[in-house]
Amino acid sequence: MSVPVRHFDAVIVGAGGAGMRAALQLSEAGLKTAVLSKVFPTRSHTVAAQGGVSASLGNSEPDHWHWHMYDTVKGSDWLGDQDAIEFMCREAPKVVVELEHFGMPFDRNADGTIYQRPFGGHMSNFGEKPVRRACAAADRTGHAMLHALYQRNVRANTHFFVEWMALDLIRDAEGRVQGVVAMEMETSDIVVFQAKATLFATGGAGRIYASSTNAFINTGDGLGMAARAGIPLEDMEFWQFHPTGVAGAGVLITEGVRGEGGILRNAQGERFMERYAPNAKDLASRDVVSRAMVTEINEGRGCGPNKDHVLLDITHLDPEVIKSKLPGIREISIKFAGVDPIQAPIPVVPTCHYQMGGIPTNYKGEVVVPKDGDHKAVVPGFYAAGEVACASVHGANRLGTNSLLDLLVFGKSSANSMIEFIKSEPAELPELAMADVERSIARVKRLDEQKNGTNVHEARSAMQRVMQNHCGVFRFKDMLAEGVDKILEVEKMVKRCEIADKSKVFNTARVEALELENLIEVAKATMISANARTESRGAHVRDDAPDTPETPNGRDDKNWLKHTLWHRDGNRLEYKPVNLTPLTVETIALKTRSY
Amino acid sequence: MNEFDPVELKRIRWRSRRGLLELDLVLTKFLAQHFDSLTPAELDAYRRLLDLPDTDFLDVVNGKAEIDDPELAGIVEILRGL
Numbered sequence: 001m002s003v004p005v006r007h008f009d010a011v012i013v014g015a016g017g018a019g020m021r022a023a024l025q026l027s028e029a030g031l032k033t034a035v036l037s038k039v040f041p042t043r044s045h046t047v048a049a050q051g052g053v054s055a056s057l058g059n060s061e062p063d064h065w066h067w068h069m070y071d072t073v074k075g076s077d078w079l080g081d082q083d084a085i086e087f088m089c090r091e092a093p094k095v096v097v098e099l100e101h102f103g104m105p106f107d108r109n110a111d112g113t114i115y116q117r118p119f120g121g122h123m124s125n126f127g128e129k130p131v132r133r134a135c136a137a138a139d140r141t142g143h144a145m146l147h148a149l150y151q152r153n154v155r156a157n158t159h160f161f162v163e164w165m166a167l168d169l170i171r172d173a174e175g176r177v178q179g180v181v182a183m184e185m186e187t188s189d190i191v192v193f194q195a196k197a198t199l200f201a202t203g204g205a206g207r208i209y210a211s212s213t214n215a216f217i218n219t220g221d222g223l224g225m226a227a228r229a230g231i232p233l234e235d236m237e238f239w240q241f242h243p244t245g246v247a248g249a250g251v252l253i254t255e256g257v258r259g260e261g262g263i264l265r266n267a268q269g270e271r272f273m274e275r276y277a278p279n280a281k282d283l284a285s286r287d288v289v290s291r292a293m294v295t296e297i298n299e300g301r302g303c304g305p306n307k308d309h310v311l312l313d314i315t316h317l318d319p320e321v322i323k324s325k326l327p328g329i330r331e332i333s334i335k336f337a338g339v340d341p342i343q344a345p346i347p348v349v350p351t352c353h354y355q356m357g358g359i360p361t362n363y364k365g366e367v368v369v370p371k372d373g374d375h376k377a378v379v380p381g382f383y384a385a386g387e388v389a390c391a392s393v394h395g396a397n398r399l400g401t402n403s404l405l406d407l408l409v410f411g412k413s414s415a416n417s418m419i420e421f422i423k424s425e426p427a428e429l430p431e432l433a434m435a436d437v438e439r440s441i442a443r444v445k446r447l448d449e450q451k452n453g454t455n456v457h458e459a460r461s462a463m464q465r466v467m468q469n470h471c472g473v474f475r476f477k478d479m480l481a482e483g484v485d486k487i488l489e490v491e492k493m494v495k496r497c498e499i500a501d502k503s504k505v506f507n508t509a510r511v512e513a514l515e516l517e518n519l520i521e522v523a524k525a526t527m528i529s530a531n532a533r534t535e536s537r538g539a540h541v542r543d544d545a546p547d548t549p550e551t552p553n554g555r556d557d558k559n560w561l562k563h564t565l566w567h568r569d570g571n572r573l574e575y576k577p578v579n580l581t582p583l584t585v586e587t588i589a590l591k592t593r594s595y
Numbered sequence: 596m597n598e599f600d601p602v603e604l605k606r607i608r609w610r611s612r613r614g615l616l617e618l619d620l621v622l623t624k625f626l627a628q629h630f631d632s633l634t635p636a637e638l639d640a641y642r643r644l645l646d647l648p649d650t651d652f653l654d655v656v657n658g659k660a661e662i663d664d665p666e667l668a669g670i671v672e673i674l675r676g677l
């Protein structure tokens with residue numbers, strides 16, 4: 001079979017913050033760099049980030065990277081690798097100031113320095129009191145970041161391939177990565193992008209859940225491609241959730257609604273928080289509220305035809321209070337839940353927000369997998385950065401604003417590693433290994449030829465329901481075990497998916513089917529890793545993990561202070577140690593995480 | 596129906612995939628309920644709206660910002676009503 005092949009020094013899949021930061025570094029170093037993106041670069045999901053990007057600039061009050069490091073390790077519930085965390089926090093001021101020089105319109109203080117605001121979990125002096133560390137550009141930080149990076153990349157002659165979808169990774173017989181197979185959406189033409197170094201910066205996979213704050217584009221393509229190419233996925237059981245998203249839509253309802261007197265009710269109209277938190281009731285902390293909501297749903301007291309959500313009631317509040325104190329909530333509710341909250345309660349459900357796990361890398365952005373007893377063996381030619389990667393700086397739980405920082409730091413560091421690697425490689429590209437290329441083409445062909453198959457939309461909904469019900473914000477032993485069987489059943493549906501529209505031009509049905517093949521890999525990895533981890537840590541919270549003096553809050557350091565690696569082949573799990581040794585400072589010793 | 600090139604129609608559908616969930620939700624409804632019955636002028640207006648940055652586009656859809664262009668008013672009206 002003959003497939004057109006295009007040659008580059010570097011190929012990057014993904015044009016969000018991570019991909020474009022890396023591309024800039026490579027293009028400015030004079031390397032011929034291709035960036036593929038399913039959508040126009042500035043429409044990548046990074047555009048959704050509002051809160052800001054963290055860096056211990058100390059513009060408003062004293063701050064230090066070491067304090068930032070402490071907060072990040074603690075936030076990660078000690079699952080983060082301390083070398084990577086030290087690296088990120090030390091680099092933060094540099095990459096943020098660099099971004100400023102690239103034209104990022106940060107909010108400013110009167111003296112012209114970057115204005116900083118406080119954000120949950122960021123403290124001064126090793127956890128003493130909140131510190132102002134978040135740098136923002138109004139409420140459009142992600143948008144401004146993408147624009148600054150895109151403009152800069154155009155100037156540096158980065159080759160953008162917009163509306164191209166990467167399908168599969170290409171590895172040779174020794175496992176070295178040679179590039180990707182990709183499809184041009186306009187024509188459905190399949191082309192090989194061969195390069196000396198390949199970076200995945202494809203973002204998250206929040207669409208595995210029924211309720212997600214992620215845009216539809218977040219389908220975990222990089223994770224699916226890596227898994228199919230034999231790369232394990234790390235710590236996929238850790239997902240951050242928000243307690244109240246509009247059921248069925250995912251749009252967030254701010255916690256301020258409960259602050260103003262909003263009440264959560266089950267199908268019987270009962271104010272159930274009175275049973276779970278007699279004093280704080282609906283104002284209990286996030287995890288307590290999420291846990292109560294899930295327990296109600298689980299025990300059959302959920303609302304709606306599928307009994308899959310609860311209600312947030314503000315009908316008893318003065319409509320004027322709703323309009324003045326909770327602006328936007330009424331509009332969101334009318335638009336996305338179809339109810340006017342002045343008259344009827346809003347259907348809500350805990351909603352998935354951010355993926356902590358991903359493709360295993362070190363702090364240089366090099367992909368690492370266990371090989372011959374070395375758990376840090378580098379996969380030659382393969383790099384990952386951003387939400388798709390697991391460096392691991394977020395461990396079991398990410399701190400707000402650390403994710404945009406992750407994009408900048410590891411986008412840049414992976415590009416520097418790529419530059420070094422490319423220079424060390426012979427000028428001529430090696431002969432293309434055709435086995436993976438053919439497998440990829442066969443995958444698309446299977447889809448086009450499938451008869452009497454399953455409907456993509458049905459299979460995706462089934463997956464999302466199983467993930468939401470069996471592996472959501474709060475987890476139960478039996479539900480997880482059952483969830484494993486169910487997700488493997490859904491996988492069979494996905495393998496037989498069929499598309500009615502076989503046309504070539506901008507066939508969104510084909511794209512969605514291919515995306516589903518990636519989502520299902522992420523869903524399996526998540527369910528199977530979560531089922532196996534019998535402790536509670538960070539965002540992975542289990543009903544059956546006992547809170548004892550040896551295992552405070554269910555965290556079991558003796559047995560579970562380790563990273564999960566899920567292998568697609570046989571759904572095999574293996575584990576690797578957490579790196580507790582920073583680069584230059586002393587370890588941040590294990591402690592119970594409490595705020 | 597409109598006289599738009601079918602390739603262009605499909606491209607417009609794909610470009611309705613955005614970086615913000617709220618836009619995805621509104622535009623999905625729009626595609627399902629209105630897209631096939633748009634006039635050529637409306638289609639052209641919609642295509643121009645798609646060129647807006649996501650954040651500006653959402654502000655327009657939410658009524659937080661206005662666009663000073665009578666040709667876009669009709670389509671903005673439809674989107675706001677969804």
Ligand SMILES: Cc1cc2nc3c(=O)[nH]c(=O)nc-3n(C[C@H](O)[C@H](O)[C@H](O)COP(=O)(O)OP(=O)(O)OC[C@H]3O[C@@H](n4cnc5c(N)ncnc54)[C@H](O)[C@@H]3O)c2cc1C
Nearest residue numbers: 014015016017018038046051052166203386387401403404
């Ligand atoms: C609502 C919301 C608010 C947030 N706010 C903040 C915040 O304030 N601060 C913070 O630090 N973090 C925040 N986050 C998290 C943060 O925005 C993301 O983690 C981050 O933007 C991810 O960036 P990325 O570069 O890894 O990927 P993305 O920006 O998601 O980009 C992925 C890119 O990959 C491309 N792509 C994917 N698959 C393929 C394929 N198969 N072929 C070709 N291209 C492909 C896409 O087209 C896109 O260009 C927020 C997240 C959400 C959902």
